Amino acid sequence: MKRLPKPDMKAEEVYVSCVSGVVTDAAKAHFQACAKDLLELSQQYDAWAASNELHLFRSSLRGNRKQVAAGGLTKGELTDLCTNHMVKQGQRARTYYDRLMLLAPHGKCPLCGFGQASTLDHFLSKALYPSFSVLPNNLVPCCSDCNRKKESTKLTIDNQIPHPYFESAIIENEVWLNVSLKETTPTTAMYFVNVPIGWSDAMAVRVRNYFHGLNLASRFSVEAASEIISLSDFLAQLGTDQHIGNYLERMAKTERALHKNTWKAALYEALAGSIWYRSGGWHR
Numbered sequence: 001m002k003r004l005p006k007p008d009m010k011a012e013e014v015y016v017s018c019v020s021g022v023v024t025d026a027a028k029a030h031f032q033a034c035a036k037d038l039l040e041l042s043q044q045y046d047a048w049a050a051s052n053e054l055h056l057f058r059s060s061l062r063g064n065r066k067q068v069a070a071g072g073l074t075k076g077e078l079t080d081l082c083t084n085h086m087v088k089q090g091q092r093a094r095t096y097y098d099r100l101m102l103l104a105p106h107g108k109c110p111l112c113g114f115g116q117a118s119t120l121d122h123f124l125s126k127a128l129y130p131s132f133s134v135l136p137n138n139l140v141p142c143c144s145d146c147n148r149k150k151e152s153t154k155l156t157i158d159n160q161i162p163h164p165y166f167e168s169a170i171i172e173n174e175v176w177l178n179v180s181l182k183e184t185t186p187t188t189a190m191y192f193v194n195v196p197i198g199w200s201d202a203m204a205v206r207v208r209n210y211f212h213g214l215n216l217a218s219r220f221s222v223e224a225a226s227e228i229i230s231l232s233d234f235l236a237q238l239g240t241d242q243h244i245g246n247y248l249e250r251m252a253k254t255e256r257a258l259h260k261n262t263w264k265a266a267l268y269e270a271l272a273g274s275i276w277y278r279s280g281g282w283h284r
């Protein structure tokens with residue numbers, strides 16, 4: 001997972017911009033009257049996200065658009081505010097949506113690292129936490145696959161995942177993603193999480209939940225499979241086992257230095273460390 005810089009926009013300005021698109025005066029006044037309550041909740045969101053305690057928010061019930069979510073606003077009103085005034089093309093607040101999408105590093109999904117970022121994910125789902133429907137710190141750019149796999153579930157202390165805007169830098173600075181190789185032709189990369197010594201149990205749980213919840217073992221393995229095929233043709237041109245070993249080691253070092261926990265970094269480290277692969281396992 002790639003951590004992202006927090007959105008450079010205030011919760012209040014995004015909310016005001018969304019509300020400015022509401023058509024009827026009565027509905028607009030209702031949103032304006034509830035602004036204070038919502039903004040207080042957004043401050044609580046920042047505090048609890050920073051301490052990994054977002055599960056302390058009470059979730060709404062599924063369905064039932066009429067249930068009151070925050071300050072007298074219903075779940076339906078809050079989710080529609082997002083859909084009709086932030087997501088919809090041509091609306092004034094759409095500019096914030098587009099700016100949030102630009103936070104995706106090189107247009108890539110920060111969750112899987114290889115998909116194209118194409119949507120904004122509600123970190124706390126708007127179906128269960130409608131109060132955060134248009135809160136910028138709750139909106140994370142990601143690819144459609146990750147968005148689909150990230151289920152709209154009630155957050156508990158046990159099912160938390162890392163928050164790209166709030167997670168500690170440790171998740172990027174220490175290696176936790178590894179590969180073991182199946183000694184077949186061509187080889188298959190099997191991804192697993194190996195939590196570093198010294199991590200808190202809570203952090204280990206977050207990373208494991210993220211890895212399993214987004215089905216990354218299988219999705220990384222698919223990315224690795226095409227890399228392994230083209231790599232095989234390239235290695236054939238290098239000639240000696242020594243040259244092949246040197247190349248794999250250089251790639252492993254370079255990829256781990258770039259980003260420690262990408263599918264590619266873990267793959268090259270495993271390939272470089274495998275005597276079997278270096279001495280002929282690379283043939284296809």
Ligand SMILES: [Zn+2]
Nearest residue numbers: 109112143146
């Ligand atoms: Zn993704």
